Amino acid sequence: MSLAISKRLEGKTILITGASSGIGRSTAFEFARTAPKNLKLILTARRVDKLHQIAADIQKEVGDGVQVLPVQLDVSKPDEVREFVGKLPEEFKDIDVLVNNAGLSRGVARAPEIAEEDMNIMFDTNVTGLINMTQAILPIMLRRNNGEGAGDIINLGSIAGREPYVGGSIYCATKAAVKSFTESLRKELISTRIRVIEIDPGQVETEFSIVRYYGDKNKADAVYAGVTPLTPDDIAEIIVFAAGRKENVVIADLLVFPNHQASATIMHRRPT
Numbered sequence: 001m002s003l004a005i006s007k008r009l010e011g012k013t014i015l016i017t018g019a020s021s022g023i024g025r026s027t028a029f030e031f032a033r034t035a036p037k038n039l040k041l042i043l044t045a046r047r048v049d050k051l052h053q054i055a056a057d058i059q060k061e062v063g064d065g066v067q068v069l070p071v072q073l074d075v076s077k078p079d080e081v082r083e084f085v086g087k088l089p090e091e092f093k094d095i096d097v098l099v100n101n102a103g104l105s106r107g108v109a110r111a112p113e114i115a116e117e118d119m120n121i122m123f124d125t126n127v128t129g130l131i132n133m134t135q136a137i138l139p140i141m142l143r144r145n146n147g148e149g150a151g152d153i154i155n156l157g158s159i160a161g162r163e164p165y166v167g168g169s170i171y172c173a174t175k176a177a178v179k180s181f182t183e184s185l186r187k188e189l190i191s192t193r194i195r196v197i198e199i200d201p202g203q204v205e206t207e208f209s210i211v212r213y214y215g216d217k218n219k220a221d222a223v224y225a226g227v228t229p230l231t232p233d234d235i236a237e238i239i240v241f242a243a244g245r246k247e248n249v250v251i252a253d254l255l256v257f258p259n260h261q262a263s264a265t266i267m268h269r270r271p272t
């Protein structure tokens, strides 16, 4: 780990949504390993027991230089998001980096068979949840530097937001909405020092497919048959890289594929 990136991140308070699994979990470890001397991590998700375990594992690995605060938060519940900042301990309130990572896909149904419940869960989490989190944290970032602002908002988009595919109409629409919101926000904040960053992964093996197939592990495993997907650590490295650039450098928009993938649906599968 280069010294420059560690120094730039030292002393920061980082908030990660959806930190109980996959990319969010890996991102928590990667920030902690990069700036182990002095960092505050706020880890949020619905499964708070997992967050407590991750907090303990991080502190066991890097020591007391990293303070970790696990907080149960369902981003799809506007009331919970609204009350979130007010309930934080004073020493964790000055958030420098928001990683809007919480997100999910439910099902592969095509219209007119898409369940209303799945539609609502995906929009409430991936879109409204991300926007509500951003609106809750932005005032903290805007107050810095006599109103000039400072901080990073890092949104997890997807190849799905760039290229809609069969069976993913709602998930793709939610990630396209993330892209639109992110681009508007970057323009709205152009007179500030706040960086608005979007990372768009291709195929990453996490709990994502298990959730998409309602817990059916066999269907989830089939998604990765014959390919070498990205790992959540691969994306975590990129998120921390983006947050660790010099203040004047904005990784505005980054698409990341594993080597076998060339689009949302074009991948080379080797026989298994």
Ligand SMILES: NC(=O)c1ccc[n+]([C@@H]2O[C@H](COP(=O)([O-])OP(=O)(O)OC[C@H]3O[C@@H](n4cnc5c(N)ncnc54)[C@H](OP(=O)(O)O)[C@@H]3O)[C@@H](O)[C@H]2O)c1
Pocket: 017, 018, 019, 020, 021, 022, 023, 024, 044, 045, 046, 047, 048, 073, 074, 075, 076, 101, 102, 103, 104, 105, 125, 156, 157, 158, 159, 200, 201, 202, 203, 204, 205, 206, 207, 208, 209, 211, 232
């Ligand atoms: N895996 C991929 O191939 C891929 C590709 C492109 C983009 N992405 C995006 O990357 C992000 C992370 O996904 P992942 O692949 O790491 O999947 P994952 O392993 O299933 O992790 C998703 C995380 O989101 C959290 N979450 C879900 N609903 C939530 C809610 N209502 N409130 C708070 N937290 C919630 C989950 O925690 P709880 O269940 O504990 O709440 C979990 O920590 C998502 O935005 C996803 O769309 C993934």
